Amino acid sequence: MKKIFILIVGICSLIACKNEPKKQEKEEKPRAEQPVPISDDVLETAVIYEANIRQYSEEGSFNAFTKDIPKLKELGVKVIWLMPVYPISSTKSKGSLGSYYAITDYTKVNPEFGTLEDFRNLVKIAHENDMYIILDWVANHTGWDHVWIKEHPEYYTQDKDGNIIDPINPETGESWDWTDVADLNYDNREMRQEMIKDMLYWVKEEGIDGYRCDVAHQVPVDFWEDAAARLREVKPVFMLAEAEQPELLKNAFDMQYAWKGHHIMNEIAQGKKNAEDWDAYIAKNDTLLEEDDIFMNFTSNHDENSWNGTVFERMGDAAETFAVMTYAIPGMPLIYSGQEYDMDKRLLFFEKDTILKNKGKFYPLYEKLGKLKKQNTALNGGKKAASYNRLSTSDDKKVLAFAREKGGDKIVFIANLTDNPLRFTVDARGSYTNYMTGEKMEINAGTSYDFKPWEYVILTAN
Structure with a gap:
């Protein structure tokens, strides 16, 4: 079973990156006191927010996002998941700005978003507002400009001719078309240790509170278990897996995506499935999961919005109903950047595409739902979730x-x-x-x- 997820209160000192000039150390301010430790009680009422820094504001910066952290608190947000904040590779880059997930250096920040000091201030303000920061971690692959490409080609998957390749879909044997990234080789133990070393940096030196791990199902479970154990030697961390794989929740992760539930919501909205399909999904989960496993419930995220359509394209008039359901069912609800502003466009992934912040129907809806989730224990959705009992109706299919x-x-x-x-x-x-x-x-x-x-x-x- 997983370790109980309790953050330790402490005052962390800011430590400059090794390659920064010493004069910057004098400009650094002491890091603010961490918020009250994340306990099981905090997880029961938490809402998670996925922050797309590039598109969140016209400036596309850490500082612009930091200004709005108090607004997120109004929505009941407790955990902020930052999409990748690292420098982006230019080699084989897609579009004019490239993908956040094509990383050049795991221990630096993308200058497009600001400086390391700007990032530190973001973490500080979040902590002062009793909120927690988790970083998007991309362990499956790097960008083609990562130093490992030249210095340690053995860290990567290679074809029979010794050429480093992009990630392959194991079901088809064909490329995912993620041509802007190079696939890492988890048979290489040295690479694993270097990866964990980089993960430790952000927890030990920058005071972050955990990770959302990209395509976690494509990385060996034993790596995640090793990484989580090492991180938790520093302090308890919150770990979210982009996966729906129960074994990841045993010793490594606290929460996983509710992908199947999300797809069923889409299909019900499109008239392809019905309420009894939802019942079957809930019943199956009861046989697969432990009582303290947590699902992240969502109607959108960066992948769904950019590649499969806005929540209104996929769900139409049912969008509000399913948004409310993500709060009403067991688990932790996700708000993706722009959803609180009724965003009705697919955000460009490799270009600048600013979110318009016009409060419509969903901002007050999320605000009201956040208050109910915080105040009413019947909506507890964490490791000690409230009971869930289906009520019979005269038409259970509908x-x-x-x-x-x-x-x-x-x-x-x-x-x-x-x-x-x-x-x-x-x-x-x-x-x-x-x-x-x-x-x-x-x-x-x-x-x-x-x-x-x-x-x-x-x-x-x-």
Whole structure:
């Protein structure tokens, strides 16, 4: 089983990078006190935010993002996941700016975003707001300008002629078309140790709180277990796997993506699946996962938005319903940069494409959901998540209804998961308040309810 995830409070001193001039050391300010340790209780109520620094502001800088950290606190955000902040390779680069995931140096910051001091200030302000910073870590591959390419070609996967290759899809044997990166060879033990050394830098020297690990399923499990153990010798860290692989959660990671759940949401919104498919997904997870495993629930992220479409393209009028579901079901909800501003465009991945910050429907929605998740233990979604019980309805294929309970709190979620009006009954009873409207409601098993297409309610027990 995994180690209990508790961050240790401490005051960390800023340490300059080895290759920075000594005069910069005099300009450094003491790092702020870390927030109250992340305990299991904190994870129960946490919301995670994926920050796309390049597109978040017109400046595309650490400093511009840092100014908005208090706004994220308003939304209930507790964990900020920064997409890769490292220098980007120019060799074989895609587009004019390249991919964040084609890394030249794991221990420096991308000058496009600002300086190391700017990054340190971002971490400081996040900690002062009782928020935590995790970095996107790309262990599967590097950019073609990484020093290892020339100095340690043995660190990379090579073809029969000794040429370093880009990553290969193991299912097809063909390239993923990630031609801007070089595939790392995890049979090389020296490379593994160098990778862990670079991961340790950000935790020990810069005070970050963990990692979101890119394509974690393509990297050997025993590497992640070794890396996590080494990191936790420094302090407990929060580890998120871009994977849906239960064995990663045993000793390495605290949370994984709910990819299957996300795809089912998309397919229900498109009329290809129904509420009973969701029930089957939940039932299967119960057989695969331990009680303290955590899912990250989402309607969008950088991959989905840029390559598969905006949440409105994929989910249409169901977008709000499923956004609310990511908070109502067990797990930790994700907000991707721009979702709070009703972003309705696919962000360019290799070019500048600023997010427009116009508050519409979703900002107050996320704000309200964040407050409920923080205040009501029935929405606890971490290692000690509230119970989840499906409620029978007169049309279980079209209506999803469930109750969650913990610590004397109870919520009921009911949704019409179709694009047609429905009349139905729910096998539940009690006095509730519609959290979104404040309206009092009596629920009885024999009462019929009329819901519009994609209509939902979150009911809190009186």
